[in-house]
Amino acid sequence: MKTLTFTMKSSRAVTAAVGRNMSGIPALFPALFAAADKICLVTDGGAPKSLKARALALFPPGRTGHYFYELPPSEKAKTLEQAGKLCAFLFTKGFSRNSLLIAAGGGAATDLTGFAASIYMRGIRWISVPTTFLAQIDAGLGGKTAVNLSGAKNIAGTFHQPALVVCDTAFLDSLPHAELRAGAGELAKYAMIGPGRLRRTIERDLAKTLAGDRAALTACVTACAAFKLRTTARDERDETGLREALNFGHTAGHAFEAMAAGRLAHGAAVARGLRFALLVSARTGRLAAGAFDKLNALITALRLPPPPAIRWNFGKFMALVSKDKKARGAENRFILITAPGRLAAAENIKPAVLKQAFHGALK
Numbered sequence: 001m002k003t004l005t006f007t008m009k010s011s012r013a014v015t016a017a018v019g020r021n022m023s024g025i026p027a028l029f030p031a032l033f034a035a036a037d038k039i040c041l042v043t044d045g046g047a048p049k050s051l052k053a054r055a056l057a058l059f060p061p062g063r064t065g066h067y068f069y070e071l072p073p074s075e076k077a078k079t080l081e082q083a084g085k086l087c088a089f090l091f092t093k094g095f096s097r098n099s100l101l102i103a104a105g106g107g108a109a110t111d112l113t114g115f116a117a118s119i120y121m122r123g124i125r126w127i128s129v130p131t132t133f134l135a136q137i138d139a140g141l142g143g144k145t146a147v148n149l150s151g152a153k154n155i156a157g158t159f160h161q162p163a164l165v166v167c168d169t170a171f172l173d174s175l176p177h178a179e180l181r182a183g184a185g186e187l188a189k190y191a192m193i194g195p196g197r198l199r200r201t202i203e204r205d206l207a208k209t210l211a212g213d214r215a216a217l218t219a220c221v222t223a224c225a226a227f228k229l230r231t232t233a234r235d236e237r238d239e240t241g242l243r244e245a246l247n248f249g250h251t252a253g254h255a256f257e258a259m260a261a262g263r264l265a266h267g268a269a270v271a272r273g274l275r276f277a278l279l280v281s282a283r284t285g286r287l288a289a290g291a292f293d294k295l296n297a298l299i300t301a302l303r304l305p306p307p308p309a310i311r312w313n314f315g316k317f318m319a320l321v322s323k324d325k326k327a328r329g330a331e332n333r334f335i336l337i338t339a340p341g342r343l344a345a346a347e348n349i350k351p352a353v354l355k356q357a358f359h360g361a362l363k
Helices: 030-034 049-058 080-092 107-122 133-139 169-174 177-193 196-210 214-234 243-247 250-260 266-283 289-300 314-323 351-361
Strands: 002-007 013-019 038-044 065-071 100-105 125-130 144-149 152-159 164-168 333-339 342-347
Touching: 002 214, 013 214, 038 049, 038 080, 038 107, 049 100, 049 164, 049 169, 065 080, 065 107, 080 107, 080 144, 100 107, 107 125, 107 133, 107 144, 107 152, 125 133, 133 169, 133 177, 133 214, 133 266, 152 250, 164 169, 164 214, 169 214, 177 196, 177 214, 177 243, 177 266, 177 289, 196 214, 214 243, 243 333, 243 342, 250 266, 250 314, 250 333, 250 351, 266 289, 266 333, 266 351, 314 351
Parallel strands: 013 164, 038 065, 038 100, 100 125, 125 164
Antiparallel strands: 002 013, 144 152, 333 342
16 A cells, blocks of 8 residues: 655645555544544445445444445436435434545545535535546545536535545456546546656556556556645645646536536546547647647547447537636637647637537547
């Protein structure tokens, strides 16, 4: 097990434990659990039964009151209604400001549980236990919590750092290779936006990771978690623009995901959002042809399945993009790339350029 600790600008320390087949987390972090009067393990209802067994190995019930709560599968959990139901359950069971929530699941489960933890009694402590590849390298880290509104991603949310993040790559053993490929969309993002050392680690281990190699998966999770937490520590509340680089590919990706209405996985949508951003960067003269080819090859290496056969309407895409929370009042706003590790925001890009990239990303 490797422990990563970073101090946020708020002076609050955030710790991540990364490893394989970990157990007995309460004994490793006794102060956190000793203060809890009640504990609730929140799980993803669509996850395999093995998830709960692995989660219980990490957090065996002790003397403290231990409760279980199951969310609806995947994005169905990310609504204000579901957050209210979880808060009502906690209130009924007598949870206080000294209680502790543990979220074990994909990004939807950690988002919803973190959001509920942030609003229940104006904030209680929570632990993020991401169990998918995408969540372990991105969604389960960073302290952004949110629910969806009217089909748009993450519109209602808070910043509420978990007291602890536990990334146990043993959770990934049961994932099909198709899900690893989809989750690796975020991995490709880190190779594009991160420093040379991170990029080289990902490029070296990408093929092995997609094949489910355990050592490669653990190496990538550790490297990406460290980079995201380091970035978050420097711009915790997304105020200086530094953290905005983590959104590369996500404006278009979230729009693709919303348009597909559940038929396109988040990771695959982000991968296509990355290609969109690369195409826009190249066609606006920001990214040289050679650099485009090198970065685009990372997406090609993911061997994504074709997009679902639906009516991909550019007008609807533009409507979603204009409502994205990162638009900041502009007609459109995207994070673009000028070279590996160098990004910049651009606003009000001509629709003709965006339309070309829209169709190019969906090929």
